[in-house]
Amino acid sequence: MGILDRIAGTLDELTGDGRAAIADEIARARALGAGGDPEAAEALLVQITRRAPDAAEAFLALGQLYAKRGALEEAIAPLGRAVDLDGGYAAAWCELGEALAGLGRTDPARDALRRTLTLALDDSLRRRATAALGRVHAAAGKLTHAARELRKAIEMGGPDSADDRRLALDYGRVLARLGEREASEWLTRAARADNADPAIFAEAAAAVPDERRAEALLREGLARAPGDVSLQAALVGFLLRTGRLEEAMALAESSAVAAPGDPRTWAATREAAARSGRWRQALDAAARETAMGAPPPPEARVALALGAEDRDALVELARAEPSLSALGAFVEGRATEADLLRLGRLAPDETSRRLVARAGAPAAPPVGQLAGLLAWAHDFAGSTPALMALATAMGRAAEALDRPLLVAVMGEFNAGKSSFVNALCGAEVAPTGVTPTTATINVLRYGATPEARVVHQDGSARTIPAADIAAFLATLRDADAREVRMVEIFLPVETLRRVEIVDTPGLNSIRPEHERVARDFLRDADAIVWVFAAGQAAKATEREALALAHAAGKRVVGVLNKIDRAEPSEVSALVRHVERTLGDLVDPVVPFSATQAAAAQKAERTDAGLEALTAVLEHRFLADARELKRATATAALARFVESARAAAPAPVAPDLEGGRGALEALAQRLQSALDGERIALRARIEEGYRRAAFEVREFVQPRSWLFGEHRATTADEEFLAELLEDAVAQAGDGTRATLRAALQPATIPATTAPPPPPTTVDGHDPSQTAKVRARAARAIEAALERFAAYARGVIEGGAVPDFFRHQLPRLKLEIAAIRDVLLRRAPAPEEQLFVGLKRDLDAAFKDARAALGDQATDEAMRALIHDERISRPLEALARAVDALTVA
DSSP states (O other): HHHHHHHHHHHHHTTTHHHHHHHHHHHHHHHHHHHOHHHHHHHHHHHHHHHHHTTTTHHHHHHHHHHHTTOOEEEEEHHHHHHHHHOOOOHHHHHHHHHHHTTOOOHHHHHHHHHHHHHHHOHHHHHHHHHHHHHHHHHTOOHHHHHHHHHHHHHOOOOOOOHHHHHHHHHHHHHHHHHHHTTHHHHOOOOOOTTTTTHHHHHHTTOOOOOHHHHHHHHHHHHHTTHHHHHHHHHHHHHHHTTTTHHHHHHHHHHHHTTTHHHHHHHHHHHHHHHOHHHHHHHHHHHHHTTTOOEEEEEEEEHHHHHHHHHHHHHHHHHHHHOHHHHHHHHOOOOHHHHHHHHHHHHSSSHHHHHTTTOOOOOOOOTHHHHHHHHHHHHHHHGGGGGGOOOOOOOOHHHTSSOOOEEEESTTSSSSHHHHHHHHTTSSSSSOOOOOGGOEEEEEEEEEEEEEEEEEEOOOEEEEGGGGGHHHHHTTHHHHTTEEEEEEEEETTTHHHHHEEOOOOTTTTTOOOHHHHHHHHHSSSSEEEEEEETSSSOHHHHHHHHHHHHHHEEEEEEEEGGGGGGGGHHHHHHHHHHHHGGGSSSSOOEOHHHHHHHHHHHTTTOOOOHHHHHHHHHEEEGGGGHHHHHHHHHHHHHHHHHHHHHHHHOOOOOOEEEEHHHHHHHHHHHHHHHHHHHHHHHHHHHHHHHHHHHHHHHHHHHOOOOOOOOOHHHHHHHHHHHHHHHHHHHHHHHHHHHHHHHOOOOOOOTOOOOOOOOOBBBBOOHHHHHHHHHHHHHHHHHHHHHHHHHHHHHHHHHHHIHHIIIIGGGGOOOHHHHHHHHHHHHOOHHHHHIIHHHHHHHHHHHHHHHHHHHHHHHHHHHHHHHIIIIIHHHHHHHHHHHHHHHH
């Protein structure tokens, strides 16, 4: 621009012709924009702003043009320039506030709109700014403020326009968020307006507590827009909530047929099918949604796949969603109990939860196969943490089934058990002469090479030569003997091919650490030979031990040893005495002399007693060896079932109903306290302000002449601020005390026994009520702190300065008048305290109820896991054992 042009421009400005020309150009640019040529309008406005950089109207028009086409970020700069050029330009402030609000910048938007209301004289502009301010408050979550401003804008009136419909809609939505019954009226009004979005009928129906009216609104919307998918989906949801499943299913299916390309129709079908338990159909609908790019949440698809028991779908989901680690572990067969509990929360019914619980369950036991059942029980115990202690016994039982007959030789000390064993085997196989204090349990077994194996209590073992056995046992110290569980002696004796013999110490001299092992052999042996000493037979202690063997179902042959020490005529009487005393605990009782049998064997002649005993043993034991071993193995399996049930009982579910009752009682107490405090807190604040009014009247210097003013000092202002803050703090202390009291557990009547303490986990009370109580206490403190800070800002930032500068000079110095003026600017607790606190408390109780629901599901899953992994397998094993017994 040359110097002459600048001079001409200056003269135009001085004469006003330039401003008029700019105004004409701006009008022409607006016309271009309205006529559908925004590019030309923008180019012209940019040119004007460069030529006349102080033309606020041009910057406003440019900002409006950007805002109209949605370029809000670009609109901020010219609108900001407009208000910089003309701070009193109300229209520019309003446009700036609306643009900032559209960008989510609530604080500067609120300031700009408030500035508009301060400056604007035009009613329509004030109404527009008020409505925009209400929307800003709504976006910031200040719903009470939003409702007030929107209502104010509605009451300002105006032509029946699209803006009025939008106001009704925004106001209705805010009221719905506040839970006000009036919301449905405003939303219905907005829905029925010309050219309104039919989907608003769904919002109106959601805000109506009456089911009939809600359904009528949804059907009214569908009458206006029969093909509206959102309304159809809303009606499907309504029908599901009211239990009309078939009707909902029919509507969802017809909607999907009419609009198969809209994922919302398939979402409605999925919901309806899932509520009806049609898991396959629901899963297929979810697949359609996913194919259209609107997949349901992964957890929802997992739930449907579990309901449909579709393992292929579960595998595919695990592959597509690596974040679902529990599902991945499940399909790969490595799920822990924690994984199963997480999946159980997704499973939609008991059938699908049982499907989850079945993961890791053992295969069915092999019915009719004794060896297979023993191996199955051993593996089952070894893979089940609660039963691992039983695995060793089952391993021994499985091994024993394929070994020779196991006969335990038992009796009291000095009955001649080892001598009997040597006579029976025809060789010196059992160590004799071992003192009772160092006696061990010795198992004689066939082995091609003579040797012994010392098995310790901890399971470790070491081998020693057979020639050293006697010396080893003779020199075994007490401390070392305690650590020895048994000594296995392997010898190339033919008798041991058919019979393995357990030579035990005398029961009246057995070590405490060996007693359990001896009792195990008494139970695990296939048969028992009880050796009595002639002249000392059938003692009470022997009867007690034999009763245990009889209870275990063992065959017991009695051997009355050392008859060589009695007269031949006395032997029959001794045998009858034992038989009469012990009854059916032994059958039969065979007289025998190990000393005579050993002498006969050395002289290579027969011994009548040994031959009679061998015949009895052959008849009672060896002829039935297979049956005896089967009976021993079957008994071991039966004991395993009993022991397993005792070791892993079904989990006992906690009293969740009691927990729910306590939680709801706490919620009711707290809600009642909140309702009361809404009134009581305001009353306490008013009382505190009334007391402050007395103080004000005392320190204010009344005006001394008719047209004068009341006066106060700066110190008086500070004093009044402290008084008002103290009044609010004391009022808040009352609310704190009331709400804390409501949080305390209900008082237990004196005649009622106190409930048992809750089960603790890692020292913490798992009760959801206790957790909510702690969380609610924190929420109350935080809300009161926020309200105190808000009150301090209101008092110091506005109320006190306004009182002294604007109200006090002409105020009538009466308590009521002073109090009323102070209360006009008192901090309102509803929005700043109670609304936020109620929201936090509702969230706490909602989470607690959800946690209780999850806990109930977890307990049900634990019961199912126990049922599938322990109870059912044990029941199947018990049936298999019974079948063996019957056979």
